[in-house]
Amino acid sequence: MKKNLFVFLTFLAIAFPSCEEKQTLTAGEIMDNAIQAHGAHLLNRSIMDFKFRGITYRVTRDNGAFQYRRIQLQDSITITDMLSNDGALRYIDDIQQQVPDSLLKRYASSVNSVVYFAQLPYSLDGTAVYKELLGEKTIKNKNYYKIKVTFDEEGGGEDHEDEFIYWIDKNTFLIDYLAYSYCEEDCGYRFRESVNRRTYQGITVQDYKNYKEIVQDPDLSQMDTFFINGDLELLSEIKTEAARIELLH
Numbered sequence: 001m002k003k004n005l006f007v008f009l010t011f012l013a014i015a016f017p018s019c020e021e022k023q024t025l026t027a028g029e030i031m032d033n034a035i036q037a038h039g040a041h042l043l044n045r046s047i048m049d050f051k052f053r054g055i056t057y058r059v060t061r062d063n064g065a066f067q068y069r070r071i072q073l074q075d076s077i078t079i080t081d082m083l084s085n086d087g088a089l090r091y092i093d094d095i096q097q098q099v100p101d102s103l104l105k106r107y108a109s110s111v112n113s114v115v116y117f118a119q120l121p122y123s124l125d126g127t128a129v130y131k132e133l134l135g136e137k138t139i140k141n142k143n144y145y146k147i148k149v150t151f152d153e154e155g156g157g158e159d160h161e162d163e164f165i166y167w168i169d170k171n172t173f174l175i176d177y178l179a180y181s182y183c184e185e186d187c188g189y190r191f192r193e194s195v196n197r198r199t200y201q202g203i204t205v206q207d208y209k210n211y212k213e214i215v216q217d218p219d220l221s222q223m224d225t226f227f228i229n230g231d232l233e234l235l236s237e238i239k240t241e242a243a244r245i246e247l248l249h
Contacts, residue, residue, distance in 0.1 A: 027131035030145045030168055031124050037173035039203040040122040045248040046203075051241045052114050059115050062248060070111045081107045118205070118240045121166070121175060128152040134165070137224050139177065143170045148221070163220055174204070179223040189213040191223045191232055200245040208238040 025033070035041055048059045056071040067084040080091040088108035090097045099107075116123075123129070134146040144167040151162070167177035179191045192208035199205070211232035218226065226232050 025145075027133040027147050028125075030133065030147055030173070031121065031131050031149075031166075033173040034121050034166070034168050034175055035125055037204075038121055038175070039199070039201075040119065042201065042203050042247060043119055043122045043245075046201075047246045047248065048119065048243065049245075050118060050205075050243040052118065052239070057111075057114060057118070059119065068111050068115050070114070081111050083108045083111050117208075117238065120178070124149060134221060136170070137167060139167065139224060139228060142176070144168055144176065145170055146221075146224070165220060165223070167224065177224065177227070178208075179220055181220050189218060189220060189223065190235075191227055192238065193227070195237075196239075200243055201247050203245055205240055205243050205245075207240060209234060210236045210238050 043061055045062055046060075048057075050057050058067075058069040058071075060067045060069075065085055067082065070081040072079045072081075078093055080094075082089045082091070088104050088111075090099050090104065090107060124131075128151055130150045130152065132148040132150075134148050137144050137146050147166045147168060149164040149166065162180055162182050164178060164180040166175050168175055174194075174197070176194050177192065179189065181187070181189050189212065191211040191213075193211070194206045194208055196207040197204060211227065212235045213223070213226065214231055214233055215226065223232070
């Protein structure tokens with residue numbers, strides 16, 4: 001009788017997991033929910049125009065095909081940097097320029113970085129994106145999932161060695177904070193706090209307060225603790241201005 005009861009209870013545990021078990025989400029599921037909450041999936045067929053630090057950007061996406069344009073006016077000259085599936089190009093007054101690969105690579109990286117942050121968390125469900133749930137954290141009396149994101153060398157882009165951590169609200173699945181490490185001409189760490197959140201065509205756009213580390217070579221996963229304790233220095237504000245989004249049908 002006891003053996004039969006044990007088998008029956010085991011069956012119930014497998015067939016009807018506890019509420020706590022059913023509510024457990026993987027890092028991938030949490031990020032998928034964040035993409036939906038931000039409306040970032042709608043960007044897959046869209047045109048987004050915005051200004052960043054006085055420079056005009058246009059991002060066009062159409063089911064995997066993409067084109068990023070950065071347009072700068074310098075005196076009476078128009079400089080356009082373009083990045084697409086076919087590579088990077090630079091134009092001056094609509095005339096294509098012959099640019100050394102090293103410089104063209106730098107221009108493309110700069111354009112890609114601005115677009116990446118302006119459209120977060122778009123593309124963080126890609127096959128070259130690795131996600132790890134580091135646990136949970138309470139910041140300013142709100143509870144967050146803490147997700148680490150790294151990238152595969154193949155398909156992960158030029159800066160695939162960079163690491164990111166996102167703090168995703170457990171209730172809304174919106175990204176309120178992020179931190180990342182980078183190595184370009186120099187190396188460092190940044191922590192960003194989202195501000196001025198607004199919605200266009202169902203897509204969330206947000207600005208950030210941008211903080212830098214005070215402690216030399218900190219553990220990236222401890223940047224939230226530094227923020228809570230006031231041990232980060234406000235470096236700048238990241239503003240996506242004059243945003244306009246058109247959904248393609």
